[in-house]
Amino acid sequence: EQIEKGGYEHFMLKEIFEQPKSIHDTMRGRLIVEEGVIKMAGIWDHVEKFKNANRIIIIACGTSWHAGLIGEYLIEEYARIPVEVEYASEFRYRNPIITDKDVVIAISQSGETADTMAALKLAKERGAFIYGICNVVDSSIARITDAGSYTHAGPEIGVASTKAFTAQLTILTLIAFKLGKHNGNLGNAEFMSLIAELEAIPKKVEEVLSATHELTQDIAKNFVKATNFLYLGRGYNYPAALEGALKLKEISYIHAEGYPAAEMKHGPIALIDENMPIVIIAPKKGHYDKIVSNVQEIKARKGKVIAVVNKGDRQVSEMADYVIEIPETSECFSPIIASVPLQLLAYYIAVYRGANVDQPRNLAKSVTVE
Numbered sequence: 596e597q598i599e600k601g602g603y604e605h606f607m608l609k610e611i612f613e614q615p616k617s618i619h620d621t622m623r624g625r626l627i628v629e630e631g632v633i634k635m636a637g638i639w640d641h642v643e644k645f646k647n648a649n650r651i652i653i654i655a656c657g658t659s660w661h662a663g664l665i666g667e668y669l670i671e672e673y674a675r676i677p678v679e680v681e682y683a684s685e686f687r688y689r690n691p692i693i694t695d696k697d698v699v700i701a702i703s704q705s706g707e708t709a710d711t712m713a714a715l716k717l718a719k720e721r722g723a724f725i726y727g728i729c730n731v732v733d734s735s736i737a738r739i740t741d742a743g744s745y746t747h748a749g750p751e752i753g754v755a756s757t758k759a760f761t762a763q764l765t766i767l768t769l770i771a772f773k774l775g776k777h778n779g780n781l782g783n784a785e786f787m788s789l790i791a792e793l794e795a796i797p798k799k800v801e802e803v804l805s806a807t808h809e810l811t812q813d814i815a816k817n818f819v820k821a822t823n824f825l826y827l828g829r830g831y832n833y834p835a836a837l838e839g840a841l842k843l844k845e846i847s848y849i850h851a852e853g854y855p856a857a858e859m860k861h862g863p864i865a866l867i868d869e870n871m872p873i874v875i876i877a878p879k880k881g882h883y884d885k886i887v888s889n890v891q892e893i894k895a896r897k898g899k900v901i902a903v904v905n906k907g908d909r910q911v912s913e914m915a916d917y918v919i920e921i922p923e924t925s926e927c928f929s930p931i932i933a934s935v936p937l938q939l940l941a942y943y944i945a946v947y948r949g950a951n952v953d954q955p956r957n958l959a960k961s962v963t964v965e
């Protein structure tokens with residue numbers, strides 16, 4: 596097992612550090628920047644289904660559901676196809692309205708999650724075209740779907756999903772750009788600049804890993820005794836906030852909630868005092884001015900702010916108690932980049948609390964029963 600961990604203390608840390616490679620592997624053979632194309636047979640063979648779809652419904656559980664939420668932002672923005680995102684367990688039991696004009700995408704690392712599988716079967720029975728985004732090759736979900744795209748993240752051992760999540764975001768980004776280009780919603784110049792930026796994402800993830808590895812350890816030391824955490828973000832980074840909170844609760848057993856930053860005033864603000872740590876994702880391109888006022892509101896109540904900002908940021912950084920800098924990107928890529936230090940932060944808080952990070956209590960890597 597020590598050999599499999601490749602010198603890392605836990606699989607989770609190894610997998611966090613594998614992300615430059617796993618994101619790259621997920622794009623390999625698909626993203627060909629010099630030719631200005633995205634090759635994805637699963638999409639291309641059925642492109643008319645997507646183009647003519649009334650809507651796309653994404654179904655998933657856990658971390659994969661968070662990836663789905665970001666997929667909604669991506670596909671609606673770039674391909675202009677309406678998207679709904681559903682928990683598989685809710686979808687399957689609420690007698691959903693589905694027609695043969697719907698495309699249902701299931702996202703699942705394992706490809707074995709019982710609720711996701713059952714939801715897909717229901718969608719198929721009702722005539723939808725079903726598409727899979729799985730990491731495990733030849734898994735049950737991969738086999739029942741009409742078509743799909745594998746994430747090539749490699750085996751993920753840590754129960755808390757890390758590299759599978761960023762690989763799912765990579766696939767969803769490719770799908771959104773490919774469909775957008777095909778149906779004419781994404782012009783050639785913008786497409787070319789986005790795909791060039793996407794190609795450079797593994798490099799940026801690498802930079803973030805080295806720039807934030809020690810920093811997140813230092814920050815984590817201050818929160819070993821915390822009992823609650825809030826994670827806030829807007830736009831693309833609202834689901835990133837949900838995922839950051841999920842990582843922390845899964846492995847450290849600290850209660851953590853993710854929220855869209857603007858919803859803070861409808862509830863969570865009542866919880867803020869000097870004992871409440873708040874992680875706020877505030878890149879420049881992502882409603883920055885609104886986030887600045889959210890941070891002001893938090894500081895007026897003495898909350899402890901851990902801010903994820905772009906390099907050279909001033910306004911939020913001056914108010915924050917702890918600052919984590921990430922490189923600037925187009926907004927659609929920021930959840931990939933911002934997730935990395937949040938994974939590290941959750942990991943180190945859990946390690947300092949003596950938790951079993953790779954196998955947290957009560958959780959399973961793959962939930963194959965209801």
Ligand code: G6P
Nearest residue numbers: 657658659703704705708756959
């Ligand atoms: C479990 C795992 C999570 C995962 C979720 C969905 O809860 O612990 O890490 O996100 O299942 O799994 P899937 O394999 O369908 O992505």
